[in-house]
Amino acid sequence: MSGNDGNGGEYGEATRAVRLPTGGGPQGERPMRPPVHRSTTYAFEASQDYADVLDGARGGYSYARIDTPTADAFATALAAMEGAGTGREVHGQAFASGMAAISTVLLALTSAGSHVVASRALYGNTFSLLDGLLRRFGVETDFVDIGDIEQVRAAMRPETALVYTETLSNPAMLVSDIPALAGAAHDAGALLVVDSTFASPAVCRPLEHGADLVLHSATKYIGGDS
Ligand SMILES: Cc1ncc(COP(=O)(O)O)c(C=O)c1O
Structure with a gap:
């Protein structure tokens, strides 16, 4: 390619x-x-x-x-x-850590009353951020079996701001069907945000499959460690 x-x-x-x-x-x-x-x-x-x-x-x-x-x-x-394969101009923003990027993205795309549909299989601190801190600020998250696209579609609400998943989940390595999830998110007027830390762009580039935003913890494959 x-x-x-x-x-x-x-x-x-x-x-x-x-x-x-x-x-x-x-x-x-x-x-x-x-x-x-x-x-x-x-x-x-x-x-x-x-x-x-x-x-x-x-x-x-x-x-x-x-x-x-x-x-x-x-x-x-x-x-x-x-x-590379999107045909669009793509921009990036660096943060001091993966959690800084994830927190910023979630705070930027939600407000009190927003709803999030997230994979149940997520990196633990991302799960805690959605299930704890953001809930306290009035952002509600439904955790779903991300492999069951009907469950994802059924969880969508008018106030759903985004669908959140990991390309390959940490640590269970569940594989997200990114085109199907992008379809479910976009049909409901929401965005698809993908943490692609465990894949890296060498293995999968979610933007090519319909995701709107991709995140990385750069201390893993990107940096060559962990
Ligand atoms: C999939 C995934 N996302 C996000 C993070 C958080 O990134 P950081 O440790 O750079 O804050 C990690 C860290 O282990 C991770 O494995």
Whole structure:
């Protein structure tokens, strides 16, 4: 399978995995290994330039919690791998941990009164987040047998914001039928969010099968550990 390298060229799958977009340096240089930017803050010529970056009126970096060239290079590379076969422009956002990404996504896509349909076979801390913290904030989750698509469809409500699953569940390795789940979510006006940590984009790219958002804990296959 071929895919766009993010710079206008087409790469095959194996090449894509080792030659990902890295962004350019300030003078247009293209280091083979992107440097690690360690600064927390950035200097500007004028306060207006700083304001424009904070407002999003122009690109740039202001504070390391928001983003850094290093985190952006990582997110862009991962988005290029996940989005390769979609024919769409796919964007990524890096977080300090998988749980930070999962918490942010769930808090961003729900509000008090929202409903979530989630796989019963989930990474334990994701289960606890949905079953504990989010319930306290008025977000209700129905946990279902994710392999039973009729159960998933029956659980959908008008206020269902999203369906949440893992490509291969941790630890039971249940396989999600992503096209069927995307159909069930979209028919009800909800989004399909997939934690693809145990698959990695080398094995499965959920966006190609209809998922709206893909998450990773990067300390597993992405980072080569665990
Ligand atoms: C499937 C899955 N999702 C999310 C997480 C949480 O990621 P992190 O440990 O990076 O916060 C893990 C961690 O084990 C995981 O296995």
